[in-house]
Amino acid sequence: MADRTDGARTATVIGGGLAGMLAVTALLGHVDAITVVERDRYPAGHAFRKGVPQARHLHLFLSGGQRALDALLPGTVAALTAAGARNLYLPRDLITRTPTGWQRRFDERRHPSLSVSRPVLDAVVRERALRAAAASPTRVEVLEATEVVGLTGDARRVTGIRVRSRDGGAEGELPAALVVDASGRGSRAPQWYAALGRTAPYEETVDTGIAYASCLYRQRDPAAAPDAGVNIPAWPECPRGAAFLPVEDGKWLLTLSGVRGDHPPTDVAELAGFSATVGDPYVHELLSRAEPVSAVHGFRDTCNRRRRFERPGAVPEGFLALGDAHCTFNPVYGQGMSVAALGALAVRTTLVDGGGLRPGFTAEAQRAAARAVDPAWLAAVGADRPYASADDAGAGLGERLSTWYVDRLAARAAIDPVVGAAFRDVVCLTAPPSRLIAPRIALRTVLLPRRPGLARPPAVVEPV
Ligand SMILES: Cc1cc2nc3c(=O)[nH]c(=O)nc-3n(C[C@H](O)[C@H](O)[C@H](O)COP(=O)(O)OP(=O)(O)OC[C@H]3O[C@@H](n4cnc5c(N)ncnc54)[C@H](O)[C@@H]3O)c2cc1C
Incomplete structure (x- = not known):
């Protein structure tokens, strides 16, 4: 050269x-x-x-990132969709189980998230x-x-x-x-x-020690495929998670996760068993109607x-x-x-x-x-502190307060369209974190009683 x-x-x-x-x-x-x-x-x-x-x-490519991508290279989001990427609106097309129950499925349409293979x-x-x-x-x-x-x-x-x-x-x-x-x-x-x-x-x-294992699936009956992706993240009392989302070509990607001591298996025969141990059995139920079409791959540096x-x-x-x-x-x-x-x-x-x-x-x-x-x-890092290892930098008072507040706010966001919209604006990187302490959001978060989310995965989309 x-x-x-x-x-x-x-x-x-x-x-x-x-x-x-x-x-x-x-x-x-x-x-x-x-x-x-x-x-x-x-x-x-x-x-x-x-x-x-x-x-x-x-x-998943969040809406805030999509805006930046299109500002740099106009038309790229449309090109990705044309190549088979699924643009899922949160929370309508991606239902989430939180520690307090299932998030309500508002028809909000502010945050498309691209689900596509890398x-x-x-x-x-x-x-x-x-x-x-x-x-x-x-x-x-x-x-x-x-x-x-x-x-x-x-x-x-x-x-x-x-x-x-x-x-x-x-x-x-x-x-x-x-x-x-x-x-x-x-x-x-x-x-x-x-x-x-x-x-x-x-x-x-800040290291939670979380590990991933992923595998591509095909629905046995595509006509009966779920109409939304599913996300069941880990939380402190249940350190295992599962996500099952549509990607291009009619395939679905299963990603299992677990923090230290709860790492998911990388043997295809053991995936379904692990999925039964996450915070809700829904993904496990869905897997019984799908079949794996790839090897399982693990990843630990997270x-x-x-x-x-x-x-x-x-x-x-x-x-x-x-x-x-x-x-x-x-x-x-x-x-x-x-x-x-x-x-x-x-x-x-x-x-x-x-x-x-x-x-x-x-x-x-x-x-x-x-x-x-x-x-x-x-x-x-605010969300990960409860899992972090002792080697990591310690949390200051401000960070501990923010962890308490965000935990309360996330529970409220699961059931409240106003707090939920602000929460998604921030997690999808379209608004600064200060949006979460705007008076209207802070009052609803701190003063309204903490209520559970839905008991079952929401089948019905709610208008907002
Ligand atoms: C398990 C997992 C799941 C993730 N899920 C998401 C998600 O849902 N949404 C999201 O937004 N992000 C996600 N991420 C993060 C995402 O993968 C990265 O942020 C993204 O790939 C960063 O892009 P990059 O170009 O910086 O690095 P990479 O995509 O890793 O690219 C680095 C490139 O550099 C090349 N390279 C490396 N060393 C050299 C060298 N010495 N000389 C020449 N070339 C070199 C490599 O070959 C590669 O092409 C996830 C990450 C992990 C680990």
């Missing part, structure tokens, strides 16, 4: 997954050339690939991002089967990346004015920083982990981290892809508002990406 000698107004993107492709989109028109370096070779069609192992599991999602986004690139003045090249093995530069400034072809061959260097790390949850940025003589950015973790790249002086000039390389979430909240889209959009806004690539850009853009992470991070 030939070394490039001129990195002026060029960018390299480490990882050609979702965040990488959205980063490309954000940079179009603001740099002369972008090189995306992807360790995998992209498969033909909609197939799984090694570099995105979490792709085997349930992935290979389809990634392929559609990649195809549209590369098409947008072809129509822009920025030259975009994707180096497949090429691994980034380090950064070049010094403690003050990153000047490029070191790469190695996976098909053999010598290591090479790609100089760049901007290096975007979009290499996902396995990012080696802390080690790469160390090699440049810098300390790794401060890292916070920690909430945030690297504080945005802190003053944390990042050398010329380096930016986005997507899971920046922050990962417990997947039960379905936030990671949306935050990747919101982060890329924040980068584009920083470029547009500030007049393009300039000295100080990376620090500014990283702060903007961090602000895009904040709401999802607060929601995830």
Whole structure:
């Protein structure tokens, strides 16, 4: 691989997954050339690939993320739907069992959530991002089967990346004015920083120890398939969960989950048995009418982990981290892809508002990406504290108060259309968390009596 000698107004993107492709989109028109370096070779069609192992599991794209995705790449949500993605309105098309009972099924239609397998999602986004690139003045090249093995530069400034072809061959260097790390949850940025003589950015973790096991199903009688997806998350008294959702091609994806000591099995014969032990037997009943059509895949690295790249002086000039390389979430909240889209959009806004690539850009853009992470991070770590391991950073008074309040609010949201709408606005990342303490919501949450949800899965959709 030939070394490039001129990195002026060029960018390299480490990882050609979702965040990488959205980063490309954000940079179009603001740099002369972008090189995306992807360790995998992209498969033909909609197939799984090694570099995105979490792709085997349930992935919902929340409405807040969909808005960001369409702002970056207009028409992508429609393209995904055309490719078979199901856009499920919450709570009408995805019924949820909460610790206090089943959520009422309001016909609210504020929050469509895309349910689609990751290979389809990634392929559609990649195809549209590369098409947008072809129509822009920025030259975009994707180096497949090429691994980034380090950064070049010094403690003050990153000047490029070191790469190695996976098909053999010598290591090479790609100089760049901007290096975007979009290499996902396995990012080696802390080690790469160390090699440049810098300390790794401060890292916070809150780990519930939750593990997933997932399997695709086909309904034996498609005409009798349920008219809604089902979500039965774990809660402290019942640390096992199950979700069963329609995806493309008439298939349904089962994802079982369990916190430490309650991990789900990865043997197909044991899935139904585990599903009988979650907080409600409904998914177990549904599985008796469906048959597995794939192997079972497990996943254990589900920690909430945030690297504080945005802190003053944390990042050398010329380096930016986005997507899971920046922050990962417990997947039960379905936030990671949306935050990747919101982060890329924040980068584009920083470029547009500030007049393009300039000295100080990376620090500014990283702060903007961090602000895009904040709401999802607060929601995830607030909810996960009751399960967190002793090694994690301790909760302050503010966080403990917010856990108490959110618990009460979530119970109210299951039965109350006003509180429920505000709750969904926040969890779907379309409104800031402050919406949850608006006077009308706070009064209903604190003063109205705590009542149980529905005793049975709701068959009837209620008008609002
Ligand atoms: C079990 C599970 C379920 C989830 N469910 C949801 C959900 O319902 N909704 C949601 O929004 N999010 C969900 N997420 C989170 C979501 O998967 C991630 O947030 C999302 O994939 C982040 O995109 P990314 O591009 O940052 O990382 P990835 O999608 O992981 O892509 C990283 C890319 O970088 C490449 N790469 C890695 N290292 C190198 C290297 N050194 N050189 C070159 N290339 C490299 C990889 O091959 C890959 O292509 C879930 C996560 C898990 C673990």
